[in-house]
Amino acid sequence: MTSSPDPVAHPKRRAVRIAAAGLGVGAGIGLLASVATSGLAAYFARRVVIPEQAPEELEILHVDGFDDDMHVHLAADDETLVNGRYGLHFDSGAGHAQIGDIVEYDPVSRTVSREVLAVTAGDLRTARRGRWTGVFYPHPDATGLPYEDVTLESDVGDLPAWFFPTTADTPLDTWAILVHGRGGSRAEGLKAAPVLNDLRIPALAISYRNDPEVPVGSTARYGLGDTEWIDVDVAIDHALAQGAKKVVVFGWSMGAAIAFQAASRGRNREHIAALVLDGPVVDWYDVLDHQARINFLPTPVARLALDMLTRPWARRITGLETPLDLNRMDWVRRAAELDTRVLLIHSDDDDFVPSGPSHALASVRRDLVTMPHYEKARHTKEWNVDPDRWNDDVANFIETHVLDLAEITR
Template sequence: MSVRRSAAVARTRTGRSRTPQGPGTGEGPSSGTAVRVASTVLAAGAGLAALVSIASSGLAVYFARRIVVPENSPEDLEILHVSGFDDDLTVQLPATEDTMLPGTYGLMFAGGNGHARIGEVVEYDPASRTVARRVESVTSGDLHRARWGKWTGSVFTHPAQTGVPYEDVVLRSDVGDLPAWFLPTRAAAPADTWAILVHGRGATRTETLRAARVLDTLGVPALAMSYRNDPEVRTSAAARYGLGDTEWIDVDLAIDHALAHGARRVVLFGWSMGGAIVFQAASRGRNRERIAGLVLDGPVVDWYDVLDNQARLNYLPTPIARLTLQMISQPWARPFTGLETPLDLDRLDWVTRASELDRPVLLIHSDDDEFVPSGPSHSLARVRSDLVTMPHYDTAAHTKEWNVDPERWEDDVANYLEAKLRVRAPAPSAG
């Protein structure tokens, strides 16, 4: 189903209809009874239609709020068993599409206070539909006592775990303080190009730490930022995501910080909704002339397509899906969604705006991404092959290409930065 365009308004004609007459009776009692029965049926039908309309509107409000209201995803993955001790742990989990994938992942537990780094599959039991995976490390909490967890692509919860240097910094925004990590490179001669790392919807800046090591190797300083309405920043239930239409303002602040501390230009990294955010920063920001390029991982290139996909996954009828889109993009729905300003979904559609792209882009997007389908990314890469480099990826779930094959992901990023932006890895120091 497509929810991109509004449905045509159906018009109905009203007219007089004859009341059937009984044979030879004219306008007798049987005719009056028929009229009363018909009136009762019409009234019941009108009432049912009103109920259906109310239910449809309520469902549209529910899904519209799910799109823009920040929420923390639940720890709904059952931790069946943990065996072993210290550096030789194995965790048994239900076998799902995510837990069966190759690679290294994070497992959050204990209400987000616990975290373990989960490695390769050790054993799969098709009878019980369970999988055992190696635990590479427990970075916080007691995994033995955990009963429920959350599967994530964030394998690092703090830059100290990456082995690269870091500093805590704060960006001053109109919505308050935005915590960030500055990742200075260990290179003797840092590049004058900085990386600004922008996480996705519902995630935090920990998501972006997967890029830390390759940037350090290349001598590229980085700033892993938070932004308005994300889990680290929001302070009230009134917070609403702008899907990139508002958050880009904070990227400009991060660029200000980089320029004030030695950067001459920046490359913007964006994961998922972070991709939509950096597209806006690159096209609307006051620092756009200092943006040398974009690195996008599982990006939202076109929100219409993403919301179409979510409507299909949730079996949402087309009229309700269209009403949902209207609610997040029209002023009349602000009391229902809580949005201060309606979202401009056309402005967030970079397939339609492809001709406006004016920066080289590395676009990493798995064809097995079911949450944000890769179709719009392929469309953008196809029509702007002069600027967009899109290597083929599959297998990985949403924004987890690094998790499946970190060496390849880092090679693709390094090759792009070296070839397109002329960033060169520093020569090894003598001795």
């Protein structure tokens, strides 16, 4: 009886087995790579739509001086080295200080000393970490203007808002609706309150669905403007009921995407006379591609994440009730459909929402879009860098394109 040959003694058979084993290893690696890609894409997609508060990571080194001449010493970075007026949150958001211009910069230690204009809440002297922000006025009290707390009623529940009636004896019947960006609060819009008061324009600074102050539990998901515009319609309902004839919708960052949708889809769109948009999201594809690049996400991961946001099959992954229509929020592609006057305020060094799509829209719709040049304000901080210029640009646009002579002279 002949024994079975030793497979080691037959190179061809051994080669077949090695090849088969290699295919198994390759398939395993491919499977792992696929799982890793899907997991990373799911994480990125959820990060885009889940509301979150930015961490307080800025090092506060020390505070010196007296209350009327106080300085704060901070770690120097791309944000703290730009002159202007800013906010500094600390103590997990419970504290807030208004910060002024640079007093001294030490390039060796990479530290910067800045004026403290006011501490609006908390004890800055004991703070060790903070968050740099464009929110200069954390609450209407800080503006020195009269205001009222109001509640708007939406399909998702009550929406807190602040109403600024203006100090004028004869307020105009043009109102402003102030819409903050992703991860922000209605305080973001307060920087517009002084110039609107000067123009005699009443204003509503609104919250909207999925804001921290409009809780819906752990299922809260931003619609990136594809759903929040409904709450702008509610705000316009309130303005019209109080005597407004038309409105100007202001939007910061994602608030701009919301404003575009309200102007194109809202039942009150005929009452929207203009949009004033700061650091606007004009094209979500461009923004999300940029965010993927700066976070070193491979192109396949980024593309899969975008697919997850727009496809019904990924609802269980993203937590979105309905997929997002990013094409509907691409206003470079939809430029021919634009029928509302727009002021775009967008700094060319914006490293969060690139200004390219804003320039593209302004270029192809010069008949409707005004875009002054800003180059060093980063994301939505054009007012902070130069409030006088920002106020002038806004006032000139509204007086030229929104208000009629009878309104102005009334």
